[in-house]
Amino acid sequence: MPLHPSSGSRRLLTRLTALACTAGLALGLAACAPAASDDDTIKIALVGVDVTNPYFLKMSDDAKAKAEELGVDLTVQTTTTAQGAEVESQQIESAVASGAQAILVVPISPDIVPAIEKARDAGVLVLAVDNPTDPVDAVDMSYITGNRAVGTQLGAWVAAKLDGEKAVIAMLDVFSDQVFPVDVDRDQGFLTGMGIDLADPGLNADEAPDGQYDGGDYTIVCNQATGATQDGGRTAMENCLSANPAINVVYTINEPAAFGAYQALEAAGKTEGVIVATFDGSCAGVEAMKRGEVTVDAQTYPGKMTALAIEAAVEYIKNGTKPSPSEGETYFNTGSSIVTDQAVDGVDSITTDEAAELCF
Amino acid sequence: MTDLPAAPRSAEEAFAGRRRHLGQRIQHLVHRHPWASPLSILVVAVAVFSVLSPQFGTPGNLSLVVQQSAVVAAVAAAQALVLISGGIDLSVGALMVLTTLVAARLSAEAGIPGPLALLLGGLLGATLGAVNGTLAAVFRLNPFVVTLGTWSVFAALVTLVSGGVGIDGGSMDPFLTWTGASIVIGGFTITVGMVVVAVLYALLGYALLMTAWGRHVFAVGDDAEASRLVAIRITRVRFGVYVVVGVILTVAGWVLMGRTGGASPQTGLSVNLDSITAAVIGGTSLAGGRGSIMGAVIGSVLVTVFRNGLFLAGVDVLYQNLAVGVLTIVAVGLDQWIKKVRT
Amino acid sequence: MSDSPTPVFAARGLVKTFGRIVGLDGADFDLLPGEILAVIGDNGAGKSTLIKCLTGAEQPDSGRLILDGEDVSFRSPQDARAAGIETVYQSLAVAPALDIAENLFLGRERRIPGLLGTITRKLDAAGMRREAVEKLGALGIGTLQNMRQTVDTLSGGQRQAVSIARAAAFAERVVFLDEPTAALGVRESGQVLDLIRRLRDRGLPVVLISHNMPHVFDVADRIHIQRLGRRVAVVTPQTHTMRDAVAIMTGAATA
Numbered sequence: 001m002p003l004h005p006s007s008g009s010r011r012l013l014t015r016l017t018a019l020a021c022t023a024g025l026a027l028g029l030a031a032c033a034p035a036a037s038d039d040d041t042i043k044i045a046l047v048g049v050d051v052t053n054p055y056f057l058k059m060s061d062d063a064k065a066k067a068e069e070l071g072v073d074l075t076v077q078t079t080t081t082a083q084g085a086e087v088e089s090q091q092i093e094s095a096v097a098s099g100a101q102a103i104l105v106v107p108i109s110p111d112i113v114p115a116i117e118k119a120r121d122a123g124v125l126v127l128a129v130d131n132p133t134d135p136v137d138a139v140d141m142s143y144i145t146g147n148r149a150v151g152t153q154l155g156a157w158v159a160a161k162l163d164g165e166k167a168v169i170a171m172l173d174v175f176s177d178q179v180f181p182v183d184v185d186r187d188q189g190f191l192t193g194m195g196i197d198l199a200d201p202g203l204n205a206d207e208a209p210d211g212q213y214d215g216g217d218y219t220i221v222c223n224q225a226t227g228a229t230q231d232g233g234r235t236a237m238e239n240c241l242s243a244n245p246a247i248n249v250v251y252t253i254n255e256p257a258a259f260g261a262y263q264a265l266e267a268a269g270k271t272e273g274v275i276v277a278t279f280d281g282s283c284a285g286v287e288a289m290k291r292g293e294v295t296v297d298a299q300t301y302p303g304k305m306t307a308l309a310i311e312a313a314v315e316y317i318k319n320g321t322k323p324s325p326s327e328g329e330t331y332f333n334t335g336s337s338i339v340t341d342q343a344v345d346g347v348d349s350i351t352t353d354e355a356a357e358l359c360f
Numbered sequence: 361m362t363d364l365p366a367a368p369r370s371a372e373e374a375f376a377g378r379r380r381h382l383g384q385r386i387q388h389l390v391h392r393h394p395w396a397s398p399l400s401i402l403v404v405a406v407a408v409f410s411v412l413s414p415q416f417g418t419p420g421n422l423s424l425v426v427q428q429s430a431v432v433a434a435v436a437a438a439q440a441l442v443l444i445s446g447g448i449d450l451s452v453g454a455l456m457v458l459t460t461l462v463a464a465r466l467s468a469e470a471g472i473p474g475p476l477a478l479l480l481g482g483l484l485g486a487t488l489g490a491v492n493g494t495l496a497a498v499f500r501l502n503p504f505v506v507t508l509g510t511w512s513v514f515a516a517l518v519t520l521v522s523g524g525v526g527i528d529g530g531s532m533d534p535f536l537t538w539t540g541a542s543i544v545i546g547g548f549t550i551t552v553g554m555v556v557v558a559v560l561y562a563l564l565g566y567a568l569l570m571t572a573w574g575r576h577v578f579a580v581g582d583d584a585e586a587s588r589l590v591a592i593r594i595t596r597v598r599f600g601v602y603v604v605v606g607v608i609l610t611v612a613g614w615v616l617m618g619r620t621g622g623a624s625p626q627t628g629l630s631v632n633l634d635s636i637t638a639a640v641i642g643g644t645s646l647a648g649g650r651g652s653i654m655g656a657v658i659g660s661v662l663v664t665v666f667r668n669g670l671f672l673a674g675v676d677v678l679y680q681n682l683a684v685g686v687l688t689i690v691a692v693g694l695d696q697w698i699k700k701v702r703t
Numbered sequence: 704m705s706d707s708p709t710p711v712f713a714a715r716g717l718v719k720t721f722g723r724i725v726g727l728d729g730a731d732f733d734l735l736p737g738e739i740l741a742v743i744g745d746n747g748a749g750k751s752t753l754i755k756c757l758t759g760a761e762q763p764d765s766g767r768l769i770l771d772g773e774d775v776s777f778r779s780p781q782d783a784r785a786a787g788i789e790t791v792y793q794s795l796a797v798a799p800a801l802d803i804a805e806n807l808f809l810g811r812e813r814r815i816p817g818l819l820g821t822i823t824r825k826l827d828a829a830g831m832r833r834e835a836v837e838k839l840g841a842l843g844i845g846t847l848q849n850m851r852q853t854v855d856t857l858s859g860g861q862r863q864a865v866s867i868a869r870a871a872a873f874a875e876r877v878v879f880l881d882e883p884t885a886a887l888g889v890r891e892s893g894q895v896l897d898l899i900r901r902l903r904d905r906g907l908p909v910v911l912i913s914h915n916m917p918h919v920f921d922v923a924d925r926i927h928i929q930r931l932g933r934r935v936a937v938v939t940p941q942t943h944t945m946r947d948a949v950a951i952m953t954g955a956a957t958a
Contacts, residue, residue, distance in 0.1 A: 015500075015501075078519075222671070229624070229626050229627050231616070231620050232627075235428050239424075242672060268420075
């Protein structure tokens, strides 16, 4: 027996309407996209920036500024850490397909190397920014902070500052279940700077929990993952404090994690005499240092990375000059500075006022 | 030759006197009260971890565990509500962050007083929930797919509204971060956020268990066709649930702001999976029609207890993930077993 | 057929088409007070369409519906329900995860009395359970004692009983039953038929749609035979045999 006809067709109609609206929206958005550039303009793609992080936002903004200055057509693609290599590889492929002559990529994991190889085979210049690929020469050149080197400087500062006092250390990394180059370089660099023995310099969290650093005894209380976020930093620090309330050195992978860690310290009433060490050197971080929440900060220059990379790409596309690394290195070191208002002997540093001029 | 059986009793007597073995009794208990099993696991876990590490059972650490699970607990309560109604909402993280970011901006930049800004945030939450509701309940599109899509839309709006930059607690009305304020009673730290979540749970639990609306939510999730035939307006019920979820998420975001001391576009976007895990561990069925808000709260605390307890006991992170995975599988298995209840 | 007593529910000349397909072609219907009327007919005879028009699930293109002597029209099943007509659908319309009391009052939940109830909207769960026990007891359904038992633990016959009890509890004028014994075994069917008789004995007329001739002939007072969109005969178990009825259904014979 035929059912009442109208409910079925009404449902069909609403579905069709929904589909039509979506299609219309997509077409509308496509129409609003900038018109295709003429053949002479150089096309460059920046892939893998997580613009919810001020660090990458600076990278992206400075890249756009440099692109405009040089008359380059730049497209920016966002990837979050959660999305991973799969998404980033697709973005590299679509950049190649769209006619990009150079790709700047923030490598999210070694799994993107096949996509990079395909791009280079197609004649596209691929430059890494922020952190290196694995292997380093999978790309034509990398524009990165020497994370291990600056981590070492940071560690050396902390060791000097402690001046023999027992170091009860909390290590707040990005991940605890993955090997991520920046994560490992900074962590292991820091410990090297402190003079602590690394079991395997390619792995975090494998050091002896007790031992000697340059100047005295140490205990590593924990290696916690923060996901490089503030909430993660807070939870990690809380857990570490539960394990050992006497922590006096907190290593954090970046400023959001450091801010979270400080909140936990504050809530526990344990801010006295605790050294909070971090990386980034953003303007927010510099201000936190002035408030005494962060003790020492390794300032990096994300904007420089993309700006220099774009310049090098343009040079290559116009004149065929291959990009060259810093002296004695396999990558181009975009530099870093230790920022602190408590200078110690043997470690160069700049003050928070000076850092405020350079921050992002 | 055996004696003939005694004269048949009346049906009432037979029913009252029937014996059920232990397994059936447990099955029945859990069927009626889905939060009973996660609660018992929680009690056992707390006892075990306290024995393994003396630092675990301290009031300070236990308070931390509750604080750390507060936000997820609020989101999980909302997720449980949607699941019970037969839907699902994968946009929860982005929705939560967007509403609170807007509230924070209104306070920090337009100088709107905190409570009003939060209220406006709640209105936005209801509106965004209405978008989900329209797509999932009115247009009858698959809620899994549709809310996956709205997650991306809301997340993009987060970037648009925030410019990638968070808003520090200091530049907004302290009311918006008031959920981070705390008092210490007998070594236990109790934050305003915890109280807020407790009140939220009480209200939601009351609505679900004591009102006709609540029964309709269960009925629609359990058997939509039957509900339609008894004149329950299933579209309205489902739509309403998504709107309520939007409001709950604004409250969850308020608790998050108290914890992070500001509104950040980075944190909380991916709380989706945690909320589903907590809801399922808490006894809510993915198929709809059965579940518990209290269970969702217990589920989120349980996950945090596992992570915290294992960490303090010196267990590798690998095993923490394993433990949560096993918990989830046990919960789903239990869910299936409960469905097979027989008198 | 005599014209008195006045039918509780009647229809005259119902016509319903679905595009080119004719569902009802001037169908009539009469339900007398205190009787069990069975509606039988082959597939495609218009049985379901007739029932849907009578219960508000469909609106006839033309024709009259007369309830207790007055013309009525139902735009939805809710209208029919408001007029005192309850339907027990073949699917039973019970929510398995809810308990017996909750299902009985589904869509018609009772709040605690007074202003307190209106403000807090709190349900009178204990009260509903008590009423549920009474209603089931009044229908002689003794095997269901625990109102907090969820419906998915009940057998097919017990669920049918709950569904029928729900209709009986709220029906003021008529109860329609669509294939109530279709999914049941011999013993449970017998229990359901007893239940139907008890409904009638309490004064509620029952319309029973069924394919099952033995059940129909067991319980019906009169039998409405539908064929090709019209009522072609009304017979009784006393005046006709099952064979006769089937013959009329298929057109091999006329009344």
